[in-house]
Every structure is written in structure tokens, then in C-alpha cells.
Amino acid sequence: MKPILNNGKANLNINIEIIEPQKALYWIAFFAGFLIKLTYFNYSVGLNFGSILTSPNSRMFISTFFFLLLVAAIVFVLFNKKRYIALLVVDVLITILLVADILYFRYYRCPITLPVLAQISLVAPAGDSINVLLNPTDVILILEIPVLLRLLFLFRKSGVKSIPFPTRLVTGVLVAAISIGALRLFYKNSDIPMFNYDRNYVAKELGILYFHVHDVQAYVNENILTNKVLTKEDKQLIEEFYANKSKVPKTDNYHGIAQGKNLIMMQLESFQAFLLNREIDGREITPNLNKLLKESVFFENFHYQVGGGNTSDAEFLSNNSLYPAQQGAVYFRYPGNTYHSLPKLLKKQGYDTYVFHAYHPSFWNRANMYKAVGFDKFYSSGDFITPAEEIEGWGLGDKSFLLQSLEKIDKSKPFYSFMITLSSHYAYGSFEDNDEFDVGEYEGTTFGNYIKAAHYVDSAIGGFLEELKKQGLYDNTLLVFYGDHHAFPKDKSEDMQHFLGIDDSEFEWLKYQKVPLIIHYPGLKNGEVMDITGGQIDILPTVANLMGFEVPYAMGKDLLNSEEGYAILRGGSYITDSYIYISNLGEAFDKKTGRKLEEKEYEKDFERFEKELEVSDTILHKNAFKYKLNIN
Incomplete structure (x- = not known):
């Protein structure tokens, strides 16, 4: 050539x-x-x-x-x-x-x-x-x-x-x-x-x-x-979803039992459900929470649903009952949106609304986002006294943080206090020399440090509950405790798998990606364990039922009154009461037996859950709640 x-x-x-x-x-x-x-x-x-x-x-x-x-x-x-x-x-x-x-x-x-x-x-x-x-x-x-x-x-x-x-x-x-x-x-x-x-x-x-x-x-x-104006098609998509949601039959258990009462909701950093009622060499990891379980309703199949916003996504899910963004964090991408949030709904009923987190206010853009969802006051790292001896992990230890937060609340009128713990943040290295809890064979490991951190947080919660009782708030406040996300990356979870006696499969991993949801209020059945499958998006409607107000814009379900349980994860996987669909495998497995399901056994659920994510994404991206929608 x-x-x-x-x-x-x-x-x-x-x-x-x-x-x-x-x-x-x-x-x-x-x-x-x-x-x-x-x-x-x-x-x-x-x-x-x-x-x-x-x-x-x-x-x-x-x-x-x-x-x-x-x-x-x-x-x-x-x-x-x-x-x-x-x-x-x-x-x-x-x-x-x-x-x-x-x-x-x-x-x-x-x-x-x-x-x-x-x-x-x-x-x-x-x-x-x-x-x-x-x-x-x-x-x-x-x-x-x-x-x-x-x-x-x-x-x-x-x-x-x-x-x-x-x-x-x-x-x-x-x-x-x-x-x-x-x-x-x-x-x-x-x-x-x-x-x-x-x-x-x-x-x-x-x-x-x-x-x-x-x-x-x-x-x-x-x-x-993309045009961010809400189109007729977008509006129809959203309104049809909520119309179909309102037709789902439900009971009316515990409605209004905590109406007019205080609300304290506590998000526990990296706190997974497997910690509860577990022991190491005869020592309880979470003795205070274990005691609280006997006086509360515990949801044992409750999953985190966070995306790229991690902790901030958990906050968003629980206070807004919408899914987090498909990419990035809602707190960064949509702080200018209109939201029908828990703080706003309670403010209409005369509540003061507080949010407490002992870290920098700029982290996750919290200072701006908390304004968007309607919190009256945000207390961050600069608002707390932080002695050197009380620093645990990323900042002020939770023992001091919780008690100081309680002091800042005006208790002369109904209040909603949202508290976000910090001490048990990954990678738990600050607890390596902590000898308050003997972790036995796990001493010197990341998992052992995590157990120590969890025990410390449990102790902080125990002290907080005692202070509530001293101030006469324990029986006059709806208490909600839940975890925000996983404790370990999958490739760093060998000791956790050994502790739980599970293998390294995607099925077992997803099955155990649960966080606790504990709800306490006098009149709820003490020690009741609910096996319905749910996620953080369900917290708002569940709390709303107990406090006696309506949440027509919530995408989640009331876990105390729903017949069907499921949790859609932001990555595309989902868990129902009977099976787990794993998105990166494109396969579903029976929850109890691990049997691989035929596609026809779950395809209708897949389409429905995919549509639910689409509706939430449309609401976020088009700022749909800014417009008048036909939702009852």
C-alpha cells in the first residue's frame, strides 16, 4: 500500500x-x-x-x-x-x-x-x-x-x-x-x-x-x-401514584395515641440491628436498648435506604418520606425545593422544632437543608461545650452531646427534637484503647472497635433515658430510635460475618443490612416485635399515625397499619416480606430458603417499585411540591 x-x-x-x-x-x-x-x-x-x-x-x-x-x-x-x-x-x-x-x-x-x-x-x-x-x-x-x-x-x-x-x-x-x-x-x-x-x-x-x-x-x-418545569405528564404520574396509594386498605391501630405529645427522634450513626440482644462472652453489647425493647415496639426487618448522601439521606428519608437522589446527595442538590416535611407539619400544630448534631454545620450542607425542611433551630459543633476528655471519634462524645442537647430545648411547649449521634462513626479507631467493654477474640480489630463504639452509644442512650425520666418527659414523649446505614463496607466485614455465622454471598449481605427501628410510648404493646419489612421512608407516616395527623405527600407506609411490607433500596435492589431482589445479580431469592425465584414471581413488583423510584425522582428534580397537585 x-x-x-x-x-x-x-x-x-x-x-x-x-x-x-x-x-x-x-x-x-x-x-x-x-x-x-x-x-x-x-x-x-x-x-x-x-x-x-x-x-x-x-x-x-x-x-x-x-x-x-x-x-x-x-x-x-x-x-x-x-x-x-x-x-x-x-x-x-x-x-x-x-x-x-x-x-x-x-x-x-x-x-x-x-x-x-x-x-x-x-x-x-x-x-x-x-x-x-x-x-x-x-x-x-x-x-x-x-x-x-x-x-x-x-x-x-x-x-x-x-x-x-x-x-x-x-x-x-x-x-x-x-x-x-x-x-x-x-x-x-x-x-x-x-x-x-x-x-x-x-x-x-x-x-x-x-x-x-x-x-x-x-x-x-x-x-x-432537561426542562425542570413540571409537565402534564409529570403531574399525572405523581397524582396517579398517590391516588393508587390512598386506595391501599389499612387498619387504624394506635391512631392519635401520642397526639399533642413531644417527639424525640434519634438517628444512630452506623448502628445496625444485629447489635441488639447480642452478647460477647456473656456480656450484653447494648443493655440499655435491650431494656428499652421490652417497653417498646421493635421492627426487626427494617432496612436503611440511603444513596450517595449516606447519613444525610437517612435524615431526608425519615423527615420527608421521599427517596434520596439517584446521584449525589439531596442535601446538596435540592436544598431549594419545597418539602412537606415532619418539622413543617408539626410547626403548623404549634410545635418548636430542633435539630442537633455535634459536627460542622457545613458538612452535608446541613445548615441550608435544615432551613428548607423547616427546623426552627439547628445546634451544631460550635453550640456545644466540648472538653477534650469528652471527645469520642469525630467530635463531642454522645454521652455529653445528648444531655447538652436536652438542656437546650424549651420544654414549656410541645417540641420535636431530632438528634443525630456521631461517636460510632466509621472507622471506630478512637475506641481501640477503650476498655469499658471486653470484646474478647475481636480485640484489636475494626469489628471489635465497632462493638466498643456501639456499647458506648448504648450507654449514652441509657443516660439520656434516665434524664428524661428525671425531668418527667419519658412518659410524655414519643421516642423513635433508628440506625442510619451500614457499619462496614462489604469487603471489610469478615469479622461481622464470623460473628453472625453467615457467608460472604450477596444474598446474606443484603439480608443483614438492617438497622433498628424502636418506637416507645405508653400504650403501645410493651416488647412487641413487628416482622413487617420496612425502611426509613416509612418513619414519617408511622409517626404521623401515632400523633394523629395526615401525611398525604408521604411515599412511605404506616408500619403499624400496613398489610404488605417492602423496602426499596436506592441502588435498585429491594426486599419484601418473602424475598430479596438483588439488582447487580438481576435475580431474586426466597428470604427463608435462598431459593432462586423465576422472573414471573417478581416481575410485577419490580415494575411497581421501579415506578415508585421514578415518581420520587420526578418530585425532586421538578420540585413538584411547589405546584398545586391533586393529592388527598
Whole structure:
């Protein structure tokens, strides 16, 4: 074949470059290093497993290759003699993103998204958390960079030959066209609707780099290109959901039993349900909460439903009965929306509303969001006395925090106090030297430190309950305690699995991702255990029933009066009273036996629950509650 341009010199340069060992090795190191670490990401976080030759692993691997080919083509066109330096810069930048992905995924169980990256300085885990999240094998993420640097240094002697732009353009466009064609083919052969409701599915099928392109595209479409005005179709979608919801038959148990009474709701940091009624060598981990269970209603199948906002999402769910955002945190993305929240509903009835959290007010954009949902007063780190000896974990210990918070409440009129604990925040390193509770074989482990932290929080709650009794508030206040999210990333949960006697399967993991919901008020059946499946979105309607007011805009259900139990998780999985659907497997399993269900056994639920997430997303994105809706 005759050379196309420059009398054959351009083609000659390319051929020389290919046969020069150093240059060829550079390209091989770039592609091989990236393929290895991008594949490592998917496998190390548990998105993919099994042989790389099976589907969807092969699709992920091949699409990742073509994505890298596309990146290389762009670099080849844009940079001439500095193309190797440009490749190295691209390598370093993507590696930094990949490190952020792997840390974020291990804690939040999903890749990092553009909205989160925009606020990374406000939500990034602390140094001790990062150290715990890193694994020795993560060195794979940077292994090829020293090789590229060494080869780049050797190029200084031989030099990098120039290639005319027309030749680079023709070559780059051809390679890019092949790569884009292959990626589109893989995309079309994926379950495209799942892209909207399961972020992990995108990375599992097409690779983490494709995920980030999809994430940016979705963000631009949602926030720049999409009309945020509520359309007739949007309005109809929302109104039909609430109309159908109002037709669901229910009983009227305990309605208004706590009407006009105080409400204290406490969100417990990283507090999972398996802690309750458990012992280590005959010692109760949570003796105070165990005692409270005998005087309360306990929901034993209660699941957290948080997304990228984690703790802040739990707050949003419980106070608004809407699902968190599909990407990022509601607290950052929608603080200007109109909400029919618990604080606003109680303020209409003459209540004072307080929120307490002994951390920085800017964290999770709480200062702004609390105004949007209607809290009268927000007490944060600067509002508490914080002696050095009372610091536990991230700040003021919960023992002092709870008692100081109680002092700040005006008790001369009905109040709603929302308290968010902090001491048991991951990674629990501050409790390593705490000897108040002997964790036996788990001493010196992260799990052992967590047990110590949980025991400390339980002790703080015990002191708080005693103070309520002294002040005559215990029998005059509706008390609600619940956990916000998981205690451990899945790949750091070996000791937890050993403690519970479960295996490392996705089914067992999801089955045990429960947090406690404890509701106390005189007149409720003491010691009753409810087995209905629910989630944090159900707290508001359940509290509203007990306090005797209506919540027509709540998406959740009253757990004391519903016949059907379920919890939809933001990642696309869901749990019902009888089975668990695992989104990243695309399969459902019987809750008791683990039997894999046929699709026909759960497809109607899948469509209904997917529609529920769509309604919530529409409400958030279109600020639907700002408009007049026909909802009764």
C-alpha cells in the first residue's frame, strides 16, 4: 500500500515508532496497566466475579479496552511530539479518579458521581477511614506509572518523531469510530432501563470509565438540557401514584395515641440491628436498648435506604418520606425545593422544632437543608461545650452531646427534637484503647472497635433515658430510635460475618443490612416485635399515625397499619416480606430458603417499585411540591 501523506514519511514514522522497542513497550504498558487496574476495580469491589470469559465480565473487559482505545486515539490526534507525556498525564488523572472510586465504593457501595465530586471536600471520609478502606493489593492501581516514567526518561535520548496532523487525524478518527461503534453495540445489548435506577449496573456491564461518561451525560441532561418545569405528564404520574396509594386498605391501630405529645427522634450513626440482644462472652453489647425493647415496639426487618448522601439521606428519608437522589446527595442538590416535611407539619400544630448534631454545620450542607425542611433551630459543633476528655471519634462524645442537647430545648411547649449521634462513626479507631467493654477474640480489630463504639452509644442512650425520666418527659414523649446505614463496607466485614455465622454471598449481605427501628410510648404493646419489612421512608407516616395527623405527600407506609411490607433500596435492589431482589445479580431469592425465584414471581413488583423510584425522582428534580397537585 502506498503512503497517504508526506511522500510516505508519516507512515514511515508510525512504523518506526511501532518497531522501536521502547515506544512499543510504552503503549503496551499503558494499555496492559490500565486494563489490569480497571478490571481489578470491578472485581475488588465485588461488581464482577467469576471467569473473565463469562458474561457480563467479558463485556466489561472488552468495552473497557475499546474505551481506552478511544482515549488513546484522542491523545494521538491532539498531541504530536508530546503524546507520550499526555498519555502519562491521562494515566495519572484517571488513576486518581479510580482511587477515589475504590474508596468511595468500599464505603458507600457505589462509584463516585459528579455531584459528589463537586462536594468531595465536604463529604470525603476522614484519614483513619481512608487507611482502613485501602487494601495492600491496591498497589496494582499505580504499578504501570513508574514503568511509563522510566520509558519516558529513555525517550529523551532517542527523541519522539513528529507525525503530520492530517495523518494523526485520519488514524485517530478511524480508531475512534471503531471504538465508539463497539461501545454502542455493547450499550444496546445491555438492559438500558436499568441504567436509570442502578448505577452499579453500568459499571458492571461496561466498565467504570464508561460509568463516568454516562454519569456526566446524565448530569448534563438532568441539570442543563432537561426542562425542570413540571409537565402534564409529570403531574399525572405523581397524582396517579398517590391516588393508587390512598386506595391501599389499612387498619387504624394506635391512631392519635401520642397526639399533642413531644417527639424525640434519634438517628444512630452506623448502628445496625444485629447489635441488639447480642452478647460477647456473656456480656450484653447494648443493655440499655435491650431494656428499652421490652417497653417498646421493635421492627426487626427494617432496612436503611440511603444513596450517595449516606447519613444525610437517612435524615431526608425519615423527615420527608421521599427517596434520596439517584446521584449525589439531596442535601446538596435540592436544598431549594419545597418539602412537606415532619418539622413543617408539626410547626403548623404549634410545635418548636430542633435539630442537633455535634459536627460542622457545613458538612452535608446541613445548615441550608435544615432551613428548607423547616427546623426552627439547628445546634451544631460550635453550640456545644466540648472538653477534650469528652471527645469520642469525630467530635463531642454522645454521652455529653445528648444531655447538652436536652438542656437546650424549651420544654414549656410541645417540641420535636431530632438528634443525630456521631461517636460510632466509621472507622471506630478512637475506641481501640477503650476498655469499658471486653470484646474478647475481636480485640484489636475494626469489628471489635465497632462493638466498643456501639456499647458506648448504648450507654449514652441509657443516660439520656434516665434524664428524661428525671425531668418527667419519658412518659410524655414519643421516642423513635433508628440506625442510619451500614457499619462496614462489604469487603471489610469478615469479622461481622464470623460473628453472625453467615457467608460472604450477596444474598446474606443484603439480608443483614438492617438497622433498628424502636418506637416507645405508653400504650403501645410493651416488647412487641413487628416482622413487617420496612425502611426509613416509612418513619414519617408511622409517626404521623401515632400523633394523629395526615401525611398525604408521604411515599412511605404506616408500619403499624400496613398489610404488605417492602423496602426499596436506592441502588435498585429491594426486599419484601418473602424475598430479596438483588439488582447487580438481576435475580431474586426466597428470604427463608435462598431459593432462586423465576422472573414471573417478581416481575410485577419490580415494575411497581421501579415506578415508585421514578415518581420520587420526578418530585425532586421538578420540585413538584411547589405546584398545586391533586393529592388527598
